[in-house]
Amino acid sequence: MSKHPVIEWIDRRFPFTAFVKHELTEYKVPRNLSYWWNFGFLAGFVLLLQIVSGVFLAMHYKPDAKLAFDSIEHIMREVNYGWLLRYLHSTGASAFFAVIYIHMARTLYYGSFRAPREIMWWTGQVLLLSLMATAFMGYLLPWGQMSYWGAQVITNLFGATPIIGGDVVVWLRGDFVVGDATINRFFVLHFFFPFLICGIVLVHLVALHFVRSSNPSGINLRAEENISLHPYFTFKDLFGLGVFLIIFCAFVFFSPDFFIEPDNNIPANPLQTPPHIVPEWYFLPFYAILRAIPDMLGGVVAMTLSVMVFAAMPYLDRSKIPGGSRYRPLYRAMFGVFVLDIALLTYVGAQPATDEMTIIGRIATTIYFSMFMLLPIMSKKEEAWLFVRGLPQEVMAMIAEEKDDDRRRREKDRRKNERRREQE
Amino acid sequence: MKKIEILFTLMIAPLSVWASGGEVPLMQVDLAHDAGTRKQGAEVVLTVCTGCHNLKYIKYRDLQAVGFSQQEIDDLRGAAEMTAPIMSLSPPDMLKDTYGVVPPDLSLIAKARAGKGRYVYTLFNNFYMRADGNVDNHLFPGIRMPDVLGVAAMGEGPDKKAFQESMKKVASFLEWASDPNAEERESLGFYVLIYLIIFTLMLGVMKRRIWADVH
Numbered sequence: 294m295s296k297h298p299v300i301e302w303i304d305r306r307f308p309f310t311a312f313v314k315h316e317l318t319e320y321k322v323p324r325n326l327s328y329w330w331n332f333g334f335l336a337g338f339v340l341l342l343q344i345v346s347g348v349f350l351a352m353h354y355k356p357d358a359k360l361a362f363d364s365i366e367h368i369m370r371e372v373n374y375g376w377l378l379r380y381l382h383s384t385g386a387s388a389f390f391a392v393i394y395i396h397m398a399r400t401l402y403y404g405s406f407r408a409p410r411e412i413m414w415w416t417g418q419v420l421l422l423s424l425m426a427t428a429f430m431g432y433l434l435p436w437g438q439m440s441y442w443g444a445q446v447i448t449n450l451f452g453a454t455p456i457i458g459g460d461v462v463v464w465l466r467g468d469f470v471v472g473d474a475t476i477n478r479f480f481v482l483h484f485f486f487p488f489l490i491c492g493i494v495l496v497h498l499v500a501l502h503f504v505r506s507s508n509p510s511g512i513n514l515r516a517e518e519n520i521s522l523h524p525y526f527t528f529k530d531l532f533g534l535g536v537f538l539i540i541f542c543a544f545v546f547f548s549p550d551f552f553i554e555p556d557n558n559i560p561a562n563p564l565q566t567p568p569h570i571v572p573e574w575y576f577l578p579f580y581a582i583l584r585a586i587p588d589m590l591g592g593v594v595a596m597t598l599s600v601m602v603f604a605a606m607p608y609l610d611r612s613k614i615p616g617g618s619r620y621r622p623l624y625r626a627m628f629g630v631f632v633l634d635i636a637l638l639t640y641v642g643a644q645p646a647t648d649e650m651t652i653i654g655r656i657a658t659t660i661y662f663s664m665f666m667l668l669p670i671m672s673k674k675e676e677a678w679l680f681v682r683g684l685p686q687e688v689m690a691m692i693a694e695e696k697d698d699d700r701r702r703r704e705k706d707r708r709k710n711e712r713r714r715e716q717e
Numbered sequence: 718m719k720k721i722e723i724l725f726t727l728m729i730a731p732l733s734v735w736a737s738g739g740e741v742p743l744m745q746v747d748l749a750h751d752a753g754t755r756k757q758g759a760e761v762v763l764t765v766c767t768g769c770h771n772l773k774y775i776k777y778r779d780l781q782a783v784g785f786s787q788q789e790i791d792d793l794r795g796a797a798e799m800t801a802p803i804m805s806l807s808p809p810d811m812l813k814d815t816y817g818v819v820p821p822d823l824s825l826i827a828k829a830r831a832g833k834g835r836y837v838y839t840l841f842n843n844f845y846m847r848a849d850g851n852v853d854n855h856l857f858p859g860i861r862m863p864d865v866l867g868v869a870a871m872g873e874g875p876d877k878k879a880f881q882e883s884m885k886k887v888a889s890f891l892e893w894a895s896d897p898n899a900e901e902r903e904s905l906g907f908y909v910l911i912y913l914i915i916f917t918l919m920l921g922v923m924k925r926r927i928w929a930d931v932h
Contacts, residue, residue: 324931366774366825369898376898377905520931528924535917542913546906550828550896558829558895559821 316502321519322526323508329403330506331533332396337494338534339389344487346382354434356480358473361436362560380549386428387552388541390575393421397603402628404610404617405507411607413504416497418604420490425576425600427486430479432573433471437557442570444471444479450583453590470563511616512691569645577642578635578661584646585658595658602665609665612672613692614679620688623675627664634660741856743832744839748889750900756784758890761883763793763803765865766823769812772803774824775894782897783890816861827888828895834888841884844868 296310303309353372355364368375397417400406406414433444448465452458467474508514520526544551552574556567572580582599586592610624618625634657641654748754759780762772778799780790794801805812809819830836836856843855844864852869854860864870871877893899 370774376902380902524927525931528920528927532917532920532924535913535920539910539913539917542906542909546902546909549902555829555831558825 317523317527318521320502320522321516322506322522323510323514324518324520324525325508325510325514326506326526326529327509328529328533329395329399329509331530332392332399333501334530335392335534335537336389336396338537339385339392340487340490340494343382343385343389344491346378346385347484347487349378350382351484354480356434356477358436358476358561361434361476365435377545380545384541384545384549384552386431387544387573387575388537389424390428392537393424394575397421398632401603401606401631402618402625403507403509404511404615404619404624406606407610407615407617408607409504410500410507413497413500414607415604416493416500418601420493420497421603422600423486423490423493427483427490428573428575430483430486433476433479434483435557436476436561437554438559438561438565438567439554439557439570441471441561441563442567443572444475446570447572448475450589450593450596453593455590472563509616509619510687511619512687571643574639574643577640578638579642581638581642581654582658582661584642585651585654595662599658599661602662605665609668610672611669612676613695614676614684614688615691615695616688620684621675621679623671623678627668627671630660631664634664741839741843743835744842746835746838746885746888748834748838748885748892750889750893752782752784754886755890755893757883758886758888759783759785761887762823762890766887767803767805769805769807769816769820770823771805772824772894773822775803775897776800777803779897783893818861820862823891823894825895827891833895834892837888837891838881838884841866841868841887842881846870 296304300310304311350368353364353368353375355361365379368379370376372378400414400417429444429447433440448462448471451461451465454461463469465475466472467478554571571577579596579599583592583596586595612621612624614620618628637653637657638661641650641657644650766772776799777790777794777797780793781787785793790799805820813819827833827837832839840854840856840860843857844852845855846869847853852864866880868877868880871880
């Protein structure tokens with residue numbers, strides 16, 4: 294096939310055609326991926342949406358304690374389609390978390406964090422943390438009552454750091470209370486973090502195209518069972534995007550205030566604490582865990598752990614059986630309990646801290662962490678039980694193959710070491 | 718379009734019930750959202766409420782959108798510019814001396830309360846006379862705002878009916894003031910959704926065709 298002269302010119306200077314071939318038209322993807330594998334692409338789309346809407350919002354927004362609230366109303370009322378930009382961005386934040394949580398749930402359910410995909414899982418973990426930080430800082434910017442008091446409560450948590458706690462809080466806020474210095478730095482960081490996120494996404498994608506997608510069967514497919522990303526999965530993803538956009542736009546155009554607390558339409562007032570401070574829905578489970586621990590430092594440690602513990606999954610799950618929940622009834626049950634437990638924590642996090650709520654919160658927190666703590670034992674026990682009960686032939690073949698790979702690698706290492714010793 | 722709205726509201730209704738909840742249940746009331754109702758509501762707000770409250774995100778020229786004629790706006794604004802925000806003539810210091818607080822701005826008040834216009838309507842219906850002869854409010858105990866319209870002493874009857882009709886209009890205007898682009902947003906949203914549904918169906922068909930040789 295003859296190439297367009299411009300493409301020809303570019304290809305002599307930059308691997309354009311090679312790149313398209315390698316990453317799109319000849320990049321192989323398991324043909325059996327379900328729509329659960331759509332959410333990584335959706336997350337990328339929402340990231341782009343947030344960056345574009347955010348850049349335009351920043352053209353009219355004023356990061357100043359005296360002007361911020363008014364500038365948001367200016368965007369909403371005076372700027373042409375400013376309301377659309379703002380509602381896309383505020384709804385986009387919730388959409389981002391929804392998509393990311395489903396993306397994570399899929400990875401957990403199908404065991405996609407297993408070797409050799411640990412680096413994908415860990416870059417994902419860093420992306421989750423960056424997203425949380427970005428969302429938290431962005432939430433301060435409208436300078437409403439919830440913005441202000443949310444930031445006040447969360448920055449206060451850093452005061453639990455032993456010895457230097459007080460200084461850390463002042464350092465974060467840039468002042469003794471959340472104020473003008475805070476809103477200014479949060480704006481700068483809210484604008485800056487997406488650049489970091491884009492960088493980490495790049496690493497995430499390079500890792501993906503190196504190790505390739507996992508698939509719902511859990512076993513590696515034969516070469517002919519893989520099909521090219523384009524046009525098969527580009528169109529499958531685009532169809533998924535269409536469905537996502539229908540739901541997303543229904544919120545943006547018909548219920549944009551659904552994700553905005555009524556209290557955030559009251560300008561920040563440092564002298565008046567709202568009766569009930571609640572974080573955004575996507576922080577509720579972690580907030581419930583924070584409140585479940587009576588001691589502040591303990592609460593902060595538990596909350597941090599509840600987010601970071603995911604990183605340990607490749608080591609906590611000790612089963613050799615691939616495919617996550619596919620062949621493992623016990624793991625599937627634990628996953629189900631975990632998802633229900635997060636729903637319960639979300640509910641508890643939204644309620645005022647009454648006695649009953651505190652007790653329910655503590656039980657749910659215990660279940661949350663016990664799922665992770667039980668996993669190393671349970672996965673081994675389940676593995677032994679399943680070996681006895683029998684597994685499909687392909688699964689056994691894959692386990693044997695992984696074992697062989699391991700043995701061969703160890704053999705190679707041993708021989709290399711021996712040779713080195715001989716040379717010495 | 719109404720149908721889509723209703724469907725969507727039903728879809729998220731269980732969630733919103735879960736999100737709200739207070740001591741006094743908000744009254745169920747249907748607020749009309751035509752320009753005539755809004756204008757009548759605006760007339761009450763501009764003659765009574767702005768005695769003490771500002772409406773700072775609404776400018777005189779915005780009143781055209783609720784059906785005020787240029788002449789009517791000129792009569793209202795006096796020497797103020799068309800682009801001037803609608804502000805109370807009472808100095809805030811004086812208001813603070815009288816009531817203990819500066820009365821809140823009304824331009825976002827509907828959105829700032831769970832239930833929006835229904836909250837406003839319920840608030841006005843809940844003034845009552847305490848045993849000590851002072852007026853208080855069931856929905857907002859200890860409210861500083863006096864019972865300007867004399868609801869507590871009104872009793873049931875034609876007066877109360879007329880008052881409630883008038884408050885529905887006020888609530889409707891305040892909902893508009895808190896979200897003046899709602900109508901444009903929803904009519905645009907209708908076309909956006911139609912477009913997206915057709916676009917997605919077409920993508921679905923294309924996806925099936927492309928995948929035909931795989932299955």
